[in-house]
Amino acid sequence: MSTRAPWTLVAAREIQVKLTDKNFLIGTGLTILLLLAVLVVPSFLGSSSADYDVAVTDDRGAAVVGEVDATLREQDEESSATAVRVADRDAAETAVLEGDVDAGLVAGDDRWELLSDGPDLGELQPLLTEQVRADALADNARTAGTTVEELTAGAEVGVVDVAEQEGGMPPVLAYVLGFAFAALFYFAAIMFGMQIANSVVEEKQSRIIEILAAKIPTRQLLLGKVLGNTVLAFGQLALIAAVSLVGMTFVDLDVALPGIAGAIAWYLPFFLLGFLALACVWAAAGALASRTEDLQQTTMPLTMVLVVLFIVGINLDGVARQVFSFVPVASTLVMPMRILEGDTQLWEPVLALALVVVFCALTIVLGSRLYERALLHTSGSLSWRKAMQLSKD
Amino acid sequence: MLELDGLSRRYGDHLAVDEVSFTVPAGRMVGFVGGNGAGKTTTMRMIMGVLAPSAGQVRWDGEPVTRADRVRFGYMPEERGLYPKQPVLAQLTYLGQLHGMTQSSARQRSEELLTRFGLGERLTSKVETLSLGNQQRAQIIASVLGEPKMLVLDEPFSGLDPAAVDQMSELLREHTAAGTPVLFSSHQLDLVDRLCDSIVVLHGGRVVAEGTSEGLRASAPLRYRLVMTGDTGWVRGSTGVDVIDLDGPTALVQPEDEQTAERLLADAVARGGVREFSRIRPTLSEIYREVAA
Numbered sequence: 001m002s003t004r005a006p007w008t009l010v011a012a013r014e015i016q017v018k019l020t021d022k023n024f025l026i027g028t029g030l031t032i033l034l035l036l037a038v039l040v041v042p043s044f045l046g047s048s049s050a051d052y053d054v055a056v057t058d059d060r061g062a063a064v065v066g067e068v069d070a071t072l073r074e075q076d077e078e079s080s081a082t083a084v085r086v087a088d089r090d091a092a093e094t095a096v097l098e099g100d101v102d103a104g105l106v107a108g109d110d111r112w113e114l115l116s117d118g119p120d121l122g123e124l125q126p127l128l129t130e131q132v133r134a135d136a137l138a139d140n141a142r143t144a145g146t147t148v149e150e151l152t153a154g155a156e157v158g159v160v161d162v163a164e165q166e167g168g169m170p171p172v173l174a175y176v177l178g179f180a181f182a183a184l185f186y187f188a189a190i191m192f193g194m195q196i197a198n199s200v201v202e203e204k205q206s207r208i209i210e211i212l213a214a215k216i217p218t219r220q221l222l223l224g225k226v227l228g229n230t231v232l233a234f235g236q237l238a239l240i241a242a243v244s245l246v247g248m249t250f251v252d253l254d255v256a257l258p259g260i261a262g263a264i265a266w267y268l269p270f271f272l273l274g275f276l277a278l279a280c281v282w283a284a285a286g287a288l289a290s291r292t293e294d295l296q297q298t299t300m301p302l303t304m305v306l307v308v309l310f311i312v313g314i315n316l317d318g319v320a321r322q323v324f325s326f327v328p329v330a331s332t333l334v335m336p337m338r339i340l341e342g343d344t345q346l347w348e349p350v351l352a353l354a355l356v357v358v359f360c361a362l363t364i365v366l367g368s369r370l371y372e373r374a375l376l377h378t379s380g381s382l383s384w385r386k387a388m389q390l391s392k393d
Numbered sequence: 394m395l396e397l398d399g400l401s402r403r404y405g406d407h408l409a410v411d412e413v414s415f416t417v418p419a420g421r422m423v424g425f426v427g428g429n430g431a432g433k434t435t436t437m438r439m440i441m442g443v444l445a446p447s448a449g450q451v452r453w454d455g456e457p458v459t460r461a462d463r464v465r466f467g468y469m470p471e472e473r474g475l476y477p478k479q480p481v482l483a484q485l486t487y488l489g490q491l492h493g494m495t496q497s498s499a500r501q502r503s504e505e506l507l508t509r510f511g512l513g514e515r516l517t518s519k520v521e522t523l524s525l526g527n528q529q530r531a532q533i534i535a536s537v538l539g540e541p542k543m544l545v546l547d548e549p550f551s552g553l554d555p556a557a558v559d560q561m562s563e564l565l566r567e568h569t570a571a572g573t574p575v576l577f578s579s580h581q582l583d584l585v586d587r588l589c590d591s592i593v594v595l596h597g598g599r600v601v602a603e604g605t606s607e608g609l610r611a612s613a614p615l616r617y618r619l620v621m622t623g624d625t626g627w628v629r630g631s632t633g634v635d636v637i638d639l640d641g642p643t644a645l646v647q648p649e650d651e652q653t654a655e656r657l658l659a660d661a662v663a664r665g666g667v668r669e670f671s672r673i674r675p676t677l678s679e680i681y682r683e684v685a686a
Contacts, residue, residue: 004490006491009487009490009491017476017478017479202477203474203476205474206476206477207470207472207473207474208474208475208476209474210441210468210470210472211469211470211474211535211536212491213443214442214443214463214466214468214470215463215464215468215488215491215492216464216491217460376443376444
């Protein structure tokens with residue numbers, strides 16, 4: 001076959017134009033760089049280490065600081081606490097006020113004083129006070145002829161993370177990933193949706209639409225446009241996902257990879273169908289406008305719906321959230337989160353996908369009808385209502 | 394051959410095109426003339442299937458025109474447009490492919506035509522960076538890609554300088570020479586007169602005149618200009634002669650037939666001092682004004 005079906009030409013052009021668009025390339029490049037930065041850079045920097053100087057007036061103070069130093073180094077090799085000997089309490093106060101030291105620890109007869117410049121000493125305060133308290137407790141126990149262990153027997157409370165034991169994936173990770181999935185879909189839906197609307201209105205505004213409409217059926221034009229942009233959106237998603245997965249192996253998160261892979265396998269069809277469900281509606285929004293300037297107005301309802309779905313989707317709880325996870329398009333935002341959290345039965349995502357498929361068919365029929373009606377209407381923008389009423393010419 | 398048969402288009406109560414019928418024979422160039430709002434663009438859109446007729450039919454070689462036929466029609470809409478941000482060669486290649494050409498032949502033909510019309514250096518320039526005249530050239534090239542079997546061009550020459558008009562009309566002549574019918578609309582009546590084999594005049598959605606430019610001229614009323622050394626007021630008394638205009642020694646008259654004209658000339662010669670007695674050949678624009686009045 002020497003010539004190709006028109007929609008494949010349209011889709012190919014759509015992709016080719018985007019791939020040679022500097023803004024798109026730079027945008028995608030920056031996203032990838034940002035992602036790498038978020039994933040990889042912290043592992044190089046490590047957590048922030050701290051070096052504290054504490055003014056002390058005697059050996060008791062120095063001993064406490066020494067013990068805190070040991071505690072700090074246990075948590076992080078780079079951290080330290082150093083005792084700085086000063087003559088008396090006044091000297092300690094001066095040193096704190098002048099910023100020579102971070103704090104001052106002064107032992108009195110029956111109480112200690114922790115001198116600080118301002119109310120906030122950060123982690124230093126609990127570390128020093130706990131240490132003083134532990135030392136005092138040990139001394140008192142010894143005086144009373146018992147031990148700290150005997151005194152505190154039966155007072156220990158252990159925290160057991162039930163969720164972690166059951167779901168297999170740490171809840172924090174599930175939450176972050178679920179949010180990332182939802183955000184990725186949200187941004188892709190808006191970005192590539194606007195792209196579809198834009199490329200439709202570009203053809204209307206430049207009037208090339210008359211040449212195209214005379215050459216190929218408008219349905220082929222719509223099909224090519226929607227599929228071309230779906231390929232682009234999916235391609236960008238795949239790139240981001242690949243970079244993220246590779247990036248995760250850098251930061252010791254790769255233990256969670258098997259669980260994530262399963263979630264991604266569910267996420268992809270949700271993403272694809274959710275995107276397709278909106279694509280024809282975006283095209284219709286583009287066709288309603290006659291100039292790029294009108295797009296803001298004609299795409300507003302769609303953008304609003306997405307914003308609301310996104311905000312509601314990530315904030316809902318309980319039964320409302322479960323119900324929401326079956327609503328078409330919203331399911332793309334919520335169901336993958338629920339899958340990640342491990343609280344779904346197999347039938348739930350399957351049913352949600354089936355619902356999106358039905359919804360998708362509806363919007364494609366409705367969207368393409370609006371698109372075809374509004375396409376050659378070049379004077380002024382149309383309202384959604386008016387476009388529905390247009391007789392099909 | 395393209396035939397329009399009783400083509401009408403109604404917008405609400407307004408009849409934009411009213412039972413328009415004419416033919417564009419193979420190898421002929423037909424000029425489509427009419428004022429703004431006469432219905433030319435609407436008619437052309439219906440020929441191309443961009444707009445559905447309210448009534449009537451468009452036929453190609455005697456059969457109702459199909460989409461397959463129209464894909465092989467070259468069309469240049471009144472509302473110009475190419476993708477502003479796409480390089481001109483890539484864009485014409487794409488349009489050629491939509492026209493059913495292979496990518497390589499579309500590219501080759503586009504490059505050849507662009508080079509021929511002086512755009513050989515601008516193949517990779519974005520359309521929006523081209524001058525309006527050059528954009529117009531690209532637009533005409535777009536319409537002739539893929540060996541079209543019919544050309545429908547809405548105002549193809551507007552905005553072109555005389556040299557470009559000559560280049561483009563030569564291109565169109567190549568197509569008529571190969572047997573392709575060409576229909577183009579224009580406001581430039583002298584150009585239509587020069588290029589077209591026949592003319593269709595549209596006014597208020599109806600065809601008000603149609604034929605070759607010779608034929609239209611021949612059907613125009615018989616008029617003579619008479620210039621004498623003395624006053625020509627006497628012509629008012631001649632029977633069978635309408636006086637259109639009279640200004641001292643000059644008279645514009647409309648005799649009812651050739652015999653009356655000869656008798657008028659004999660009278661004038663008898664009076665003496667005839668400086669000029671000439672047949673007025675109306676220009677196309679005069680005919681147009683007449684029928685579109």
